Each structure stands twice: as C-alpha cells, then as structure tokens.
Amino acid sequence: MSLEIRINSVPIELGGIVDITALNEADFQKAGPLRRLFKQLPMDQTVFQADNCKLECFDDEFSIYPCTHGYLNQDRQWKTKATVYLEEDRVWKLEFHVVDGHYAASNFLDRFKEACSAVLGEPVENSRLLTRWQNGSASVTSILHSDLVNVDFLMELIDS
Numbered sequence: 001m002s003l004e005i006r007i008n009s010v011p012i013e014l015g016g017i018v019d020i021t022a023l024n025e026a027d028f029q030k031a032g033p034l035r036r037l038f039k040q041l042p043m044d045q046t047v048f049q050a051d052n053c054k055l056e057c058f059d060d061e062f063s064i065y066p067c068t069h070g071y072l073n074q075d076r077q078w079k080t081k082a083t084v085y086l087e088e089d090r091v092w093k094l095e096f097h098v099v100d101g102h103y104a105a106s107n108f109l110d111r112f113k114e115a116c117s118a119v120l121g122e123p124v125e126n127s128r129l130l131t132r133w134q135n136g137s138a139s140v141t142s143i144l145h146s147d148l149v150n151v152d153f154l155m156e157l158i159d160s
Contacts (some may be wrong), residue, residue, distance in 0.1 A: 003138065003155060004059050005055070006055070006056045008054055016091055017091075018089065019087070028084065028128075029048065031046075048086070050116070052066040052068060053066070053081070053082045054080070055093070057115075077100070078099060081099060082095065086141070093157070101151065105148065105150060113131055116140055128144070129157075139155070139158045
C-alpha cells in the first residue's frame with residue numbers, strides 16, 4: 001500500500017529504501033549515541049529526525065506544517081517533529097508529531113482521520129484519543145495525547 005508520504009519534499013515509502021543524502025539535505029539528522037541509548041534502539045536500526053518539518057500524504061490530500069511565527073500568541077503556534085526509522089536503509093516506521101498545538105492538534109487530527117478513512121476505509125480501532133487503520137502490511141495510527149495539545153501520527157510496517 002502506498003501512502004504517498006513526503007516529509008520536507010523527501011518521498012518516504014514504508015518498506016522502501018530512502019535516500020539518506022536527501023534526508024540530510026532536508027534537515028534530518030541521524031540519531032546519536034545518547035538518543036540511541038534513550039530509545040533503546042537495536043544496532044541494526046538507524047533513526048533520522050527533523051524538527052519543524054512539513055508532512056504531505058495521501059496524494060496531497062493531507063498536510064501538516066509548523067507555525068512558529070513570533071507575532072502570533074503562543075496558543076496559536078505549534079511545532080512539528082518527524083522521526084524515520086530504518087533497518088538496512090528500508091523504512092519500517094515513521095512518526096510525525098504536532099507539538100503544543102493548542103488549536104492545531106485537534107484540527108489536524110480531524111483532517112487526518114477524514115483523509116485516512118477516505119484512503120484506507122473505516123478504522124479497525126476508534127476512540128476519542130486513538131484511531132488505527134490497517135491495510136495490507138501497513139498500520140496507521142493517530143494518537144491525541146490527554147493534554148489535547150499534542151498529537152502523534154504513526155505509520156509502520158506490520159507482519160502480514
């Protein structure tokens with residue numbers, strides 16, 4: 001299943017090989033030893049992370065972007081963060097976060113659910129804080145944190 005994911009214009013396909021040079025040019029940074037220790041990553045995994053990046057997916061039906069304009073009140077601003085997990089240069093998991101989005105978190109969540117349902121069908125799990133879709137070998141999950149200002153979007157390969 002192709003989710004047609006791009007982060008900072010870099011195409012990212014679950015199970016596909018990602019261009020490391022393109023990730024580096026798109027402001028992704030490889031996780032260092034402390035992050036690897038903190039996340040308890042196996043030695044065969046590589047992690048790249050980018051702050052305040054733009055996500056586009058579902059044939060451009062959905063996008064998330066940061067808003068850090070200083071002229072806005074703090075509750076009108078939000079940040080984004082993306083983490084790409086690789087094994088042998090193949091993408092097996094992608095996390096995208098909206099951080100401190102007082103108004104944006106629920107807005108992005110609602111739009112994501114609508115776009116995801118249009119592409120993947122009805123979710124297999126659906127609650128106020130967690131919604132999950134499964135299609136073929138991919139799982140897509142949206143998680144609204146209990147603080148209601150942070151939301152995570154997870155896309156990962158699963159065993160078929």
